Amino acid sequence: MKVEVDLEKCQDHGQCVYAAPGLFALNEQGRLSLRSRAAAVYVADVAEENAEELHEAADICPLQAITVHE
Amino acid sequence: MTVTTEDLLPFRDPGFRADPYPYYARLRQEHPVYRHPAGLYVVSRYEDVARLIRNPTLSVQQLDFGPAAPIHHTVLGKDAPDHTRLRRITNRWFTPKAVEGWTEVTRASVAAVLDEVENGDGTLDAADGLSLKCTFETTCHIFGIEPSEMDTIQRKTYEIGLSLGPGGNDDEAVVTTEAFAWFTEHIRRLVAGKRAHPGEGLIDAFIAAQDEGRMTEDEVVYTIFLFFAVGHLDVKHLINHGLWLMTQQPGLFAVYRDEPAARPGIINEILRIDTPESMVVRLTTQDTVVGDRTVPAGEALALLIASANRDPEVFADPDTFDHTRPVAASQHLAFGSGMHGCAGQVLARAEADVVFSSIVNRFSGIELAGEPAYAHTEFLRTITHLPLRFR
Numbered sequence: 001m002k003v004e005v006d007l008e009k010c011q012d013h014g015q016c017v018y019a020a021p022g023l024f025a026l027n028e029q030g031r032l033s034l035r036s037r038a039a040a041v042y043v044a045d046v047a048e049e050n051a052e053e054l055h056e057a058a059d060i061c062p063l064q065a066i067t068v069h070e
Numbered sequence: 071m072t073v074t075t076e077d078l079l080p081f082r083d084p085g086f087r088a089d090p091y092p093y094y095a096r097l098r099q100e101h102p103v104y105r106h107p108a109g110l111y112v113v114s115r116y117e118d119v120a121r122l123i124r125n126p127t128l129s130v131q132q133l134d135f136g137p138a139a140p141i142h143h144t145v146l147g148k149d150a151p152d153h154t155r156l157r158r159i160t161n162r163w164f165t166p167k168a169v170e171g172w173t174e175v176t177r178a179s180v181a182a183v184l185d186e187v188e189n190g191d192g193t194l195d196a197a198d199g200l201s202l203k204c205t206f207e208t209t210c211h212i213f214g215i216e217p218s219e220m221d222t223i224q225r226k227t228y229e230i231g232l233s234l235g236p237g238g239n240d241d242e243a244v245v246t247t248e249a250f251a252w253f254t255e256h257i258r259r260l261v262a263g264k265r266a267h268p269g270e271g272l273i274d275a276f277i278a279a280q281d282e283g284r285m286t287e288d289e290v291v292y293t294i295f296l297f298f299a300v301g302h303l304d305v306k307h308l309i310n311h312g313l314w315l316m317t318q319q320p321g322l323f324a325v326y327r328d329e330p331a332a333r334p335g336i337i338n339e340i341l342r343i344d345t346p347e348s349m350v351v352r353l354t355t356q357d358t359v360v361g362d363r364t365v366p367a368g369e370a371l372a373l374l375i376a377s378a379n380r381d382p383e384v385f386a387d388p389d390t391f392d393h394t395r396p397v398a399a400s401q402h403l404a405f406g407s408g409m410h411g412c413a414g415q416v417l418a419r420a421e422a423d424v425v426f427s428s429i430v431n432r433f434s435g436i437e438l439a440g441e442p443a444y445a446h447t448e449f450l451r452t453i454t455h456l457p458l459r460f461r
Contacts, residue, residue, distance in 0.1 A: 008397065011407040012124050018158055030124035030408050060161045062405075062415050 002069040003054055005042040007035055009065035019060055020053035077107055081237025081448035088446060090348065091389065094377035103361045108236050110351070110372045111365050116381035116403075118361050119373045124408035126150075128352035133370065137246040138233050140254075143292035146410070156289060157413060159279050163212065163272055164414050173420045175211040179204040180428045187460050188432075193439045197456040198224075201309040202302055205421055209301030213294070214271015215260060226252050227299040228445070228452070235349075235449030236372060253295045261290065272297070303450070304346035305418040309425050310453040312340045315391060316426075317438050317458070325393070327430035332393060337422050339393040342385065342402035346451050348376040350406055375403040435461045 003023070012031045016024040023046065025033040034042050046054050046068075058066040078101060079093055080086045086093055097104055097114040104112040113119055122128065131142065131149040141147040145156045162168065183203060187194050194200060202224055210217040226249040232238055233246040264273045273294060279285040285293070316323045325332055349372045358365045365371065379402045380388040385395065405412035412418070429436065440457035 008401075011401060011405075011411055012409075013407070013411040013413075014409045015157075015161055015413075018154055018161075026126065026409075028126070029121070030126040059165050059167070062164070062411065062413060064166055064416070 001046050001048065001051060001054070003042075003044055003046050003058075004067040004069060005032070005034065005038075006040075006065040006067075007032070007038060007042060008040055009063045010061075011063055013062050015060045015062060016057035016066060020050065020057040022050055023054060024057060078104060079106055079112060079448075081108075081235060082239075087448060088444065090376070090448070091380055094374060094380060097374075098377060098381060103363050103365075106236065106372070110236055110370045111360065112372045112374060113360055114374045114377040114381075115361070116378040116384040119375060119378040119403060120407065122352065122358075122360065122371060123350065123373055123375070123403065123406055123410075125352075125358070126409065127355050127358070128371065129355050130352060130410065132353045132355065133351060136233060136238070137243040137250070138230060140250050140288070140292045140295070143286070143288040144296040145293075145413075146296065150409070153409065155284065156293065157409075159275070159284060160272070160293070161413060163275070164417050166416050169417045169420050172208055172212055172417060173424050176204050176208045176421050176424045177428065179207045180425055184428060184432055184460075192461070193457060193459050195455055196313055196458045197306070197310055197442075197453050200425065201306040201313075201456075204425060205302045205305050205309070208417075208421060209297060212271065212301075213260075213273045213297070214264065214269040215273065219256065222252070223256075223298055224302060227303055228450075230299070231303065231450045232447060235447055236351075237448040250295075253298070254291060257291045257294045257298075260294070300412075300414060305414075305421055307344075307346040307451050307453065308337070308340060308418060308422050310456050311344045311346075311451070312337070312422060312426060313429075313436065313458065314438075314442060314453065314456060315340060316436055319391065320435065322391075322393075323430055323435055326426055333423055333426070334419070335395070335397070336393040336426075337419055338397075338402060339391055339395065340422075341404035342379045343389075343391055344451055345376040345379050345402070345404045347404075348449055348451070349374050350410070375406065378403050429460070433460045437461070 010032055014026050017026055027033040054068055058068050078097055094114055102115045106112050129149050130147055135141050145153055183200050206220045207217045229245045229249040232242040264277060268274055276285060276290045280287060280290050326336060352371045354365050354367050354369050356367050382388050405415040436458050439459040442453055443455035445452040445454045
């Protein structure tokens with residue numbers, strides 16, 4: 001499965017970090033750490049074992065910036 | 071930073087409260103990091119505000135809220151890890167899926183109001199009769215309680231808001247203390263009622279969290295207060311201001327009706343151009359670079375989100391309403407951002423859309439049926455009367 005994060009929608013609330021600490025983190029500036037790897041849209045493979053926390057993160061994102069591709 | 075004897079943000083000046091935007095413009099231009107006579111460092115440019123509002127070293131827990139100290143029992147007054155613990159208890163209640171259910175309540179509430187308008191003389195004071203009513207009824211439904219005490223809750227919330235800005239005085243502090251006392255008693259009664267007659271609402275979830283040791287009693291009481299407050303305070307201004315804009319810009323009504331894809335952009339622009347809460351306040355816990363200055367630890371920073379939202383460096387022609395602004399160019403900061411960003415923004419946007427959509431789908435236009443009345447503070451934008459005629 002893949003995760004897609006729209007970094008223009010994202011406002012760094014960090015809810016995904018609480019829901020899926022294995023997938024998301026905030027950097028020292030309080031911004032999503034994966035911003036260093038993409039400018040507008042971040043896409044990456046996610047292991048099946050992380051499926052549940054990924055769905056949880058996608059669900060609770062206040063900006064709905066996370067999409068899961070099965 | 072500049073030290074001047076002139077007060078560039080006269081918080082108690084009626085002219086400033088009515089229209090703070092020219093003052094903000096001068097600050098951004100001349101004093102982007104301004105030491106206010108009250109002791110605050112005021113930050114007004116978008117770039118600085120957007121960076122600082124996400125800065126995890128800034129504290130809300132160490133701020134002195136004065137008579138509004140009970141806010142320290144809520145997410146607004148806690149840093150990690152307490153903030154994280156409390157926010158996790160409620161975040162599932164405001165996901166898009168949950169919000170779909172909540173807005174059915176908003177929709178029914180709006181429909182009932184508009185039925186009365188249609189069967190009556192076609193006029194309505196939308197401030198209390200629509201914007202407050204439908205958001206308050208939605209909040210009560212989420213809590214799992216019957217709507218009651220709506221007008222008192224609105225008044226007491228406003229009285230607490232008086233002390234949240236930097237311009238409060240002793241009289242307002244007394245009123246704030248009394249308002250908290252009222253809320254504490256009212257909410258304890260509601261919680262006792264839910265313990266006697268359990269249901270499946272948010273208050274029941276708080277009771278369970280308290281019984282499991284995940285929330286203290288004070289956290290339960292004042293989180294319920296907080297949701298009563300933010301359940302109407304800011305979203306009511308979003309709705310009122312949007313309706314007022316539709317009376318001033320007749321084209322807007324038709325665009326909202328005919329171009330569903332434009333609706334999110336319209337709601338964003340309403341929030342940008344007249345941001346309901348003008349600022350957030352944080353305390354530095356270490357030397358913090360702000361613009362070209364370094365602010366030492368232990369100082370209060372007022373981050374003027376309403377000013378950031380009118381920064382011409384980010385929003386071209388910022389005083390003009392333009393819902394076609396490119397989304398990617400930037401994002402307004404009306405809901406804040408970072409770990410204290412508004413957890414209810416999906417609901418707020420959805421409630422506003424339900425009101426606007428219901429109106430444009432049912433009527434051919436709205437116009438002012440009298441002069442609106444305002445009660446802006448230095449912190450909160452507030453429309454108290456909005457007489458409308460529906461055509």
